[in-house]
Amino acid sequence: xxxxxxxxxxxxxxxxxxxxxxxxxxxxxxxxxxxxxxxxxxxxxxxxxxxxxxxxxxxxxxxxxxxxxxxxxxxxxxxxxxxxxxxxxxxxxxxxxxxxxxxxxxxxxxxxxxxxxxxxxxxxxxxxxxxxxxxxxxxxxxxxxxxxxxxxxxxxxxxxxxxxxxxxxxxxxxxxxxxxxxxxxxxxxxxxxxxxxxxxxxxxxxxxxxxxxxxxxxxxxxxxxxxxxxxxxxxxxxxxxxxxxxxxxxxxxxxxxxxxxxx
Numbered sequence: 129x130x131x132x133x134x135x136x137x138x139x140x141x142x143x144x145x146x147x148x149x150x151x152x153x154x155x156x157x158x159x160x161x162x163x164x165x166x167x168x169x170x171x172x173x174x175x176x177x178x179x180x181x182x183x184x185x186x187x188x189x190x191x192x193x194x195x196x197x198x199x200x201x202x203x204x205x206x207x208x209x210x211x212x213x214x215x216x217x218x219x220x221x222x223x224x225x226x227x228x229x230x231x232x233x234x235x236x237x238x239x240x241x242x243x244x245x246x247x248x249x250x251x252x253x254x255x256x257x258x259x260x261x262x263x264x265x266x267x268x269x270x271x272x273x274x275x276x277x278x279x280x281x282x283x284x285x286x287x288x289x290x291x292x293x294x295x296x297x298x299x300x301x302x303x304x305x306x307x308x309x310x311x312x313x314x315x316x317x318x319x320x321x322x323x324x325x326x327x328x329x330x331x332x333x334x335x336x337x338x339x340x341x342x343x344x345x346x347x348x349x350x351x352x353x354x355x356x357x358x359x360x361x362x363x364x365x366x367x368x369x370x371x372x373x374x375x376x377x378x379x380x381x382x383x384x385x386x387x388x389x390x391x
Contacts, residue, residue, distance in 0.1 A: 133170040153194035328354035344371035364390040
């Protein structure tokens with residue numbers, strides 16, 4: 129009996145005689161040539177108990193026909209020994225040590241494992257390459273996003289620097305009227321907002337902070353010194369102004385001012 133193992137595809141087929149093995153090899157060889165590929169086969173000759181008598185590795189494709197590749201010629205039957213005389217039958221006979229086929233089998237197993245590991249190694253290398261490429265793309269996109277954010281921040285700072293002078297001037301006109309009893313506030317306040325005058329006499333005004341909260345919307349913070357009931361008090365006043373080109377000063381207060389103690 130013969131056993132044909134395809135070490136590349138990890139398949140095993142058994143055949144009853146040598147001619148069937150030749151036919152299988154010719155078919156595999158034609159298939160590999162057509163696919164322009166390579167393959168490694170292991171041919172083994174087995175006895176009735178399945179013990180390996182002979183084995184040989186064959187690389188495909190090969191030229192010619194399979195008949196000349198392998199398969200040792202039929203073993204020559206050795207003449208049986210004549211029976212010993214009865215007076216010598218008890219004498220022990222030396223036996224030749226059997227040659228183990230284990231080294232060849234272990235070598236075959238190692239090659240088979242190597243061929244199995246090859247696709248996994250290639251897949252691992254491809255995955256590492258894709259991960260590296262993805263990380264590079266991520267870094268590039270992240271840098272672009274950081275550049276856009278930085279550019280927006282720079283534009284915001286430029287806008288605040290440009291508008292802060294105008295905003296401060298409008299608020300300084302507004303505050304003396306806000307802390308009075310009869311001054312008109314309509315030119316400074318949105319028509320949707322109703323403001324009441326506040327008590328106290330304005331002593332000093334310090335601009336603490338200007339920030340742009342939304343497009344055309346600004347938040348200003350002032351530190352005020354007010355005189356109430358003959359005593360000076362320090363207060364922080366927060367105002368929200370919006371760009372309004374049709375208004376008298378170009379800006380309108382759109383939210384109630386928030387007054388808190390300072391510091």
